[in-house]
Amino acid sequence: MSAKQLSELIGQLLGEKPSVPYLPKEFRQRIETLLQRFQSRDRLQSFYMHYSLRMTEATYQRLHQPAPGPDEQILEQFLARLQPYPEASQEFAQGSVDPASSLRRAETVHRHLQGRGRVLALGDDDATGLALSLLGDYQIQVIDIDERIIAWLAAMGLPGEVHDLRELPDSYSGAYDAVITDPPRDLELAGEFLQAALRCLAPGGLLFWADHPDWNQAALTLLERAQRQGLELLEEHSNWHCYVPHVISDATAHHFRIPPGWFHELVKYARLWSHLYVLRDTRAGGISRRRASHDE
Ligand SMILES: C[S@@+](CC[C@H](N)C(=O)[O-])C[C@H]1O[C@@H](n2cnc3c(N)ncnc32)[C@H](O)[C@@H]1O
DSSP states (O other): OOHHHHHHHHHHHTTOOOSSOOOHHHHHHHHHHHHHHSOOSOHHHHHHHHHHHHHHHHHHHHHHSOOOOOOHHHHHHHHHHOOOOOOOOTTTTOOOBOHHHHHHHHHHHHHHHTTEEEEEEESOTTOHHHHHHTTSEEEEEEEESOHHHHHHHHHTTOOEEEOOGGGOOGGGTTOEEEEEEOOOSSHHHHHHHHHHHHHHEEEEEEEEEEEOTTTOTTHHHHHHHHHHTTEEEEEEEEEEEEEOOOOOOHHHHHHTTOOHHHHHHHHHHOOEEEEEEEEEEOSSSOHHHHHHHHHO
């Protein structure tokens, strides 16, 4: 990530050659100008262009105001345990966050659960389960459709099972105080992740859901659906997780008459971001009732 390179790239689209990086406010104004300029009837191309610009803006703001945490010492422990990530599979919509983001997510879970509880990671190419295991006495279970992810986690000492979350055994129903997931960025498959989470949560349980409305056009629909089905939105942590982007198809550059090389440069310096939404299951019972039953 580099303020200078990002300023030069954004300046290039506006015919400017900034000799020093823009101030965050100046950068935001230029992104707004470009969002206005790159409008099209082709909704898909508009989406790709706007998503690239908005994620670039999020990157720039995070350069100037980094996300809080995570704890440096625990991050070192996490990095010491973390083995190289399996190559991301497009078939399973994989795209890992960086280790600091995994730990930041785990720290948010830990703040809510206060050291113990049964936690399910629905898909875990981020190793959030491993990060959480460093923070407290949690019973962590991971399921993933990709056997390479389960083998990778097992090699780091984390329990898991290979399952498609659309076909989970009954033993998962209502069994978890918290479910953590970073779902794919589309309505249909992410909807399946939501259904699985709803099924696995114990009464009063917490869902930790990573998504971003500028990245996933269905993000707000999914959040509304979650709330209609009895989840209450407790917290939203903006731009909490950082991912390395892929190059946008040259078709978007051609559509907006931008040199295709511009996007190739952009992915070297910009990042993708997702928010972390924390939701509580209000369908029946409450967390205090479950805690009481743990204490018995
Ligand atoms: C969906 S991916 C993360 C995607 C990331 N947020 C993105 O859009 O780039 C998270 C994990 O879910 C797993 N996964 C994908 N589809 C699944 C399914 N049907 N059942 C279980 N796990 C699945 C992947 O293997 C991966 O480890």
